Structures are given as C-alpha cells and as structure tokens.
Amino acid sequence: MSASVEELQQCLQSALSSDPNIRMRAELRTSQLLAAPEAGSSLSQLISNQNWQLSLRQMACIMLRRFVNERWSPALPRFKGPVVPFEEKPPIRAAVFQGLSDPESKIRSLCAQALTVIANSDWPDEWPDLLDSLMTLLSSNSPLSVHGAMQVLQEFIKADLTENQILPVLQQLVPILLNILGSPDQHSVLTRARAVSVFRTCIETLFMVKQTHPQAVKQAGATIIPPWLDAFKYLMNIDPRQDVENTPNWDGIALRIQIYKALDAIYVPFKRLLEPHIDDILTFSLNHLTVLYPTFVHYYLMGEDAVPPPSENEATDLPNLFSAMIDLISLIARNGKGVAWFSAGDNARSLTVSVFNWIQITKEDEDEWSTNANAFVAQESEDTLSFSVRVAGLDTLAALLEAHPSTFMPTIQLVIQQITTQTNEARNAGNLDWWRPLEAILAAVGSQAEAILDWIDDEVMAGRPNPVDIELLLSTVVPNLLSLSDCPFLQGRAFVFASQYTKILPAEMAGQYLHATVQVLEASDASIPIKVSAIRAVHNFCKAIDDALLEPVAPRICQAIGPFLSLTTDYTLQLVLDALSVIVEIDGGKWMTPDLAGLLVHSVLDVWVKHHKDPLFISLLTDILASLAGSSAPGVYEHVVKESLPMLCAAIKRSTAEEPWIAGAAIDLMSSLMRGAPQAGLGSGFVALCAPDLFQTMQTVEDREVIQNGTTCLTLIIRKDYPQLQSWVDPATGRSGLDCVLAVIAKQLKAQDEAGGLVIGDLVVHLLRYAGEAILPVLPELLQALISRMPTAKTATFIQSLIIPFAFLLHNQRDAVLTHLESINVDSRPALDILVQTWCENEETFQGFWAQRISTLALSSLYVSERPSLQKIMVKGDLIIEPEARNVIMTRARRKQMPMQFTYIHFPVKALKLLLRELRLGGEAASSRIDPADVESDDGDGDWQDDEPTGADRIPGVNEEQMAWLSDYLAPNGKPFDDDEAMSSGEDEDLRNDPVSQMDMRAHLLAFFRECAARNTNNFAAAVEQLTADEVMVVREAVNQAQQATST
Structure with a gap:
C-alpha cells in the first residue's frame, strides 16, 4: 500500500468535514495509509508546504506525531510497528526541524512535540548534531526559530539528558537564554517569558543531579544564577502597571509570572544564592500587590470589563501572578527568612492588608456560588485541588502566622480594626459592596482559628496582653451580621466565623449562636450561601459545644439537615454527611426517636443508592448508620434495623459479579448496624434475614473488598450474637450456622489470592472464643486446614491469620493442642514443625496489640512446657551479614x-x-x-x-x-x-x-x-x-x- 502526498491530502481534507460519515471514512483510510513506509515522508511534505491551508497542515502534524509514536522506534512506549525504514528518517527529521521556524505558532508547537518524540529515540546515536542545531536555532535572530527551539529544549532537558550531559549542556544553553531575556527589542515579551521558563527547567534539572554531583552543581549554580537574579530584580523593579494599562494585551504579566516561578525553583537548591536578594524580592512583591490591586478590583473583583486575551496561549492573568508571588512569599516565610523585612516599618501591615484585599469574593465568584453550592463548598474544602486566589492567600497567611507570630498576630488585630472601620464608613456611604472586605477578613481570621487561639493561650499564660481581641468581634461585630439576608455571603461567613471560635464563646452566647444557626437551617427562604454556611457552622458547633446545649436542638438540626441528603451532591453532600455524622453522636443519641431515625435511615440509604461507588460517602454513611443503631433511646435500634436490613439484604442478593461493589458496600452498611447493636444481641430474626444472602455471596464472590467486608460482618455476628447464629439453619442447604462459617473459612484458606488478610484470622479467633464446645468436633479438621496452608502462604497478614488462632489455643489449652499437633503430619512433615518455623519467621511482622500479646504469651508458654518435640525444632536465627x-x-x-x-x-x-x-x-x-x-x-x-x-x-x-x-x-x-x-x-x-x-x-x-x-x-x-x-x-x-x- 502506498501513501502518496495527494492521497493523504485528500484523506486529511475529508477528515475535517462536518459530515460525520465522511469524516469517519477518512479517518479509517488515514489509519490504513499510516502503515505505508512512505507515510511519514508524505506527511512531512504536507507540513512543509506553507501554501496548504493551516487546518490541513495542523492535521498533518497531528498524524505525523501519531506516526512517529507508533512506527519510529521499538524504544518508544507507544510503538506498534512496523518500524520506519532507516532511509525514510532523515528527510522527516529535516522537515520537522524546519517546522520549528514556521510562521504559524501552532505548526511550530506541533512540530516541537513530534521532534521531541524523535529525539527520545534518535539522540545522540542517530542524530548526533541535534543539540548543536537547536542551540544554533536558539541563537538566531529569528523570533520564530527561537520560539520553536525553546519548546523542544524544555522537554529535551527534562527527559533526554543524562547526569553527565546536563552540566555541559546547561553551561552552553543558559547564557543564550539570558541573552534572549535581555533583548526586548529583538524578542517579544512572551518569547522572553519562555526563556525564563526554560531556565527554570534547567534549575529543576540541576536540582535532580545535585546529590550525584554536589560540587559541580554548586559551582554551576554560583556561575549561572547570579546574572539571572540581577536581571530578575531589574525587571521586577519596572512598574508593573505598564503591563496592564493602555495596552491591548497583558503579555508582560506572563514574564513576571515566569520570573516568580523561577525564583521559587531557585530557592530550595540554591537558597544561599537567593538569600542576599530576599528583602528586595519581598519589596518588589509588596509593590506588585499594591499597585496592581486597582486593576484587580476593576477587572476581577467588580468585573467591570473583560480581561484582555493573551496574544498567544500563555497565562497572562493577575490571579496566576498573585499565586506565583504569594507562593514565593510563603516559601520564604516558612524557611524563617526575611525576618528583618517582615518586622520593619509598615511591611507586615501592608502585606496583610494586601492579602485580605486580594482574597475578597469577586463578582464572578458571587454569581457562581449563589447558584452552585458545590463550587461554594469546594473553595473552602481541605480536600479540594482547585486553585483560587483565596486558597493561595489563606495559605500564605497561615505561613506568616506560623513563621512570625509575634509580628503578624498584633498586625491582624490592627488590620481588623482598620477594615471594620472602613466597611462601616462604606456602608454608611451607600456603597453596595461594603461587605466584601469584612467577609474576607472574617474568612481569613476564621481559617487560622486554631493557630490564633493557641497563640492567645500562650500569651495569656505568659502574663502578656491578648494580641487578637476575637471576643470583641464575637460580641460587637458578628451578631449584627447574622440577619443580613441581603448580604448572604457575609451573613453566612458570620455564622461560620462564630463556630470556628466556639472555644472562647461564653456558654450563653454559644447557645444564642447555635439557636440562630438552627433557625437559618429551618428557614425556607434562605439562599444557598447561607444554608451551606449554616451547615458548616452546625458541624463546628457540634464538635465544640457541650452536649447539654446541643441535645435540646439536636432533633431540630437533624430534621432541618435531613432533606439536604437528597438535594445535594459532591462537595456539598460531603459537608452535609460530615455534619450529620457529628450530630447523631450527640450524647450517644439519647434524644433520638424511632420516627426521626427512620427518616434519616431512608435518606442515608437513598444517598448510598445514588453514590454506591464512592468510598468516601460510604465511609460516612456507615458511621452515621452505626451511630443511629447505637442510640440508647427506646425502640430506635429495632426501628433502624427494620427500615434498613431488608433493603441491604436485597442489594446483596441482586449484586452481580460485574458489580461486586454493591454487595461490598451493602455488607459494610450491615456491619455498621451490628456495631451499634445493644449488648442484648442483634435482635430476633436478624441472622435469619441476612445470613442466607451473606453466606451465598461469600461462597461465590471473588472480589477482595467484598470478601474482607463479608468476613468482618461474620465476625461481628459471632461477637454480637453467636447463639442466634448457632441456632440458625440455612433453609436451602440444611447446614447449621457454624457449618456455614466453617465453609467460608475453608474457601478462604484454599484461595490463592489471600484476600482474607487479617480479617480471616479475627473470624477464626472469635469463633474459637464464642463457639465453646460446639467447635470441638470440627476443631482438628480446622487446625489441619490452617497448618496445611502455612507452607504456601505468602502475605504477612494472611500468615498472621493462620498463626494467631494457634497462639490463642496454646495460651488456653497448651498441652492438648501440642499433643494433637505432635500426632499429625502435613505432606510427610510434622505439623508442629510447620507451625513453629512459620511462627518464628514471621512473628516480628504481627500487627495489632492483642495479636502481638497473645503471640508473646503463647511463646513463653511453649518455652516453659519443656516439650522434647519443641526442643528439637530448628528455626531461622539471626541474619548473617557478610x-x-x-x-x-x-x-x-x-x-x-x-x-x-x-x-x-x-x-x-x-x-x-x-x-x-x-x-x-x-x-x-x-x-x-x-x-x-x-x-x-x-x-x-x-x-x-x-x-x-x-x-x-x-x-x-x-x-x-x-x-x-x-x-x-x-x-x-x-x-x-x-x-x-x-x-x-x-x-x-x-x-x-x-x-x-x-x-x-x-x-x-x-x-x-x-x-x-x-x-x-x-x-x-x-x-x-x-x-x-x-x-x-x-x-x-x-x-x-x-x-x-x-x-x-
């Protein structure tokens, strides 16, 4: 099959068609043509011909990249073959390299990607002059060529250089990059920003080889870095407003972002080189935060105009610059540097004010969070991975308070006073956005509640005045905000702030805040921000307020929160479940009623049905169900079981091999019911209802999690109500409950994947503890099965499960067990030999307090038994170190x-x-x-x-x-x-x-x-x-x- 330029051009043209049928046929034909030896050369000719339309050339680049990945060399991870003939490669390399200087930036970028893949395979053996050619291209006067070469070099430095090649290459490359950075008349600001980005990659690469070549890297850093630091300081000293005012784009911001990222990369491996410049860097950073703030207010906070788009695909926005600056400040603070600067003059106050200003809720945030509860919750979730100016600012505040508390704690007090005064003036003047600074300061100070409260305690204990008067805020400012329904974000923040400082609230005031929060939860007209904030506040209150204050309102809270379980998803649902898991534990659930418990059970199970694959939700649901079942209120446990157990059993029965997680989660939830069961037992009919489906699943399932959950569930049945299990008979097989348990154990002992782990040992131990004489007839067979599995067991947890039951029996009935073991062999090997050798070899890996202790007691008992059979056994001793x-x-x-x-x-x-x-x-x-x-x-x-x-x-x-x-x-x-x-x-x-x-x-x-x-x-x-x-x-x-x- 041949792949001519003309045929490939027609296929690619058709692949761009809006008709899906034409497009599909073209894509299939293109895939067939790519198998031809000359396909790469034909594609490279299409790419090189600038007369073709851009979309066609782009498609050719994409296909060539695919061709290279799949056909170029067996050394590439995505290689499929057959390999490209050797004689076909040079013209393809030349065409792709030429594409680095193409007038179209998209072609340059795509060629850079393809060339990087080729370099992974061919350099240096088959393409020895590639690096020199890239250096030549980088040193040329063509901005286009410089752009293309830098894209290749950035990836090339990361992936293709060996430890011995890195230092010589960087010593040649870095001066060229510095020359590009210092040539604003010759190169665009985005090209200069990319030069800084490649320099940052060089620094990161040096750091990777620092341990291998410490002296060489140190010398290289001392030679390479100082000129860059001088250049950075010169550029940062230029007024940043010229990059955002009276200009069609903000490309200059991209350069500043890359400078800060480079400084961040330098700090860890070359801290000493950066330390003399830290005060200047902090001064430049504070100036940036101050003079760019009006632009931030106009374009982001108030959203009065759209941010100008970048001329190319580079980040040029202020939030990215803020993040880069603030990350570096955090790094400096956490490393204990800049102490003199932070404490000098007005620096601490100005920096704190700047952080508080930049983390205000923007118009865009306000619009999104008013209708999207998940987005609102996510921005304060500890688990969120999303970036925001607020998240970055709060992280910096935490770093400053941790590193320099004596400087920034009093500063926070001054800034609180300043901003509260300013917001009052703005409110009285009719400014509709007066609430934003106050909400930001409450969010910031609330986020650091633990650190601030600890510092207050330390200062008071040392006899010094309270540095941050939170009590004044809680008594004079926050109460006035709780009814501001026209400012829902500030109203909600007030509730959350009060809950974060519950520790210092007087009991009466805490009760007032709690009742106000409950009233908001019960209000039908409250908006999303206030409802979500009230749930977060209730969660905090319930963890800190005395149960005596919580118990009277706990039913109301549950009734108010319950409906949210069916209305929320993702982050918001997690918040609701977190809050509910704490609420149902108040005073052991003595206040719970059967009707309320039933409503909550239905809501919990409804959440499980919708989110049965989410392990986090299932973990929270099991905790809630266990707490509900554990309530000591009359009739609650029975009602919880009645409302939940039939549904869980039905789910176990319906579960298939393709959806084992349904059975696994249902069994886990059923176990949570047992954990909350009273001492009297599981209740009449519990085992009869759940056992048939549970045992059937345990005999057929192969999923590890289901096996472990099921084994744990059986262990709980034995612990909580063995008599009920003992009296139960499987209606389908006529087996007793004990026989069914033994069948599960036998299956797990025969399985090769050892999925039972530690839990199978727990099951056997508790069976021995509770079964009493009922186990005696089958005990020899059980012990034989445990011994027989030891020689082939591989995992430490499974081996422990085989040994600990013997330790338990030997501790309680040593002589009888020893006599039995001395009388049997396994594959012509004495059973006692197998046990003792396996035990001694693995004893140091045993997990669990009780397991370690029972092993110790059994070993000491074996020693004092003085049995001749034990004295003869040889086991592994100490490690021989040659x-x-x-x-x-x-x-x-x-x-x-x-x-x-x-x-x-x-x-x-x-x-x-x-x-x-x-x-x-x-x-x-x-x-x-x-x-x-x-x-x-x-x-x-x-x-x-x-x-x-x-x-x-x-x-x-x-x-x-x-x-x-x-x-x-x-x-x-x-x-x-x-x-x-x-x-x-x-x-x-x-x-x-x-x-x-x-x-x-x-x-x-x-x-x-x-x-x-x-x-x-x-x-x-x-x-x-x-x-x-x-x-x-x-x-x-x-x-x-x-x-x-x-x-x-």
Missing part, C-alpha cells in the same frame, strides 16, 4: 548476587530472642529503664559477661534519655508497653477488654525470665549462652530487676 555487604546499600541487583542468609538455632533459643525483643521494645524496656551499673550479680551467674557497655554507650552519640525516648517510640503506637492507648484503634471492643490486653506484660516477662533463671527451665543457662552479647545483658538486667521487685 563483610562485603557491610555499609553497602542493598539494591535489587546486589540482593540477587548476595541473598540474605540466616543462622539456624533451636526453637527455645529463638523463643528467648523473640521474648527479649518484646521486652526491649516496650516503653519500660529493660535495656533503657534498668541501669546495669546499679544491678548486683547475686544469682550465681558469674560466668556471664560483665563488660557489656551501658545502654547509652551501645549507640555512640545517644544518651540514656534519648534511648528511653527511642524505646517509647518503638512501643505499639509509640506508647509505653502497658499504656492503654497503645491498643490499636482497629481492634474490636472484645479484644480491647480481653484479659490479655489488660494484663501487665512487662511484669509477666520479667517474672518469666526470673523463673527460668532460678529453675534453669528448658536448660535456660545453655540457651542464654547462644544469645548475642546485647541480648545476654538484657536477660541479666531483667532477671536482676525481677528479683529486686520480688524481694521488695
């Missing part, structure tokens, strides 16, 4: 060459090592809490080494206090060994209240070592001799402390 592997970063390649090797030791020695590890990692670890110099050796162990270093000496430069802190940090959740808060919040209440979780583990371990040393249990002295010197020292310290505790 001399050639010391102080070497083990990459993947090195790991293959030097695989990890371990010593092999008898199980009793390994058990001691693991138990010592638990003792050492505890907050009261012997290695840090016991000073070996204070311990007398009176236990007949004189043959043990006495010359071990103390805890502080074992790690050079680390003192005893630091060792103690480190030990605390390594304890569960960073808490001391027996701190109740160390228990994993993910563990259920049963395990948190279990005696294993409540016991004094440190005392247990110390007693264990004392008894073993005193009785030489399991040949303790000989086992200790096989420990490391550090471990021996800990044993000695533990034994001596235990003996001292006993004697006292």
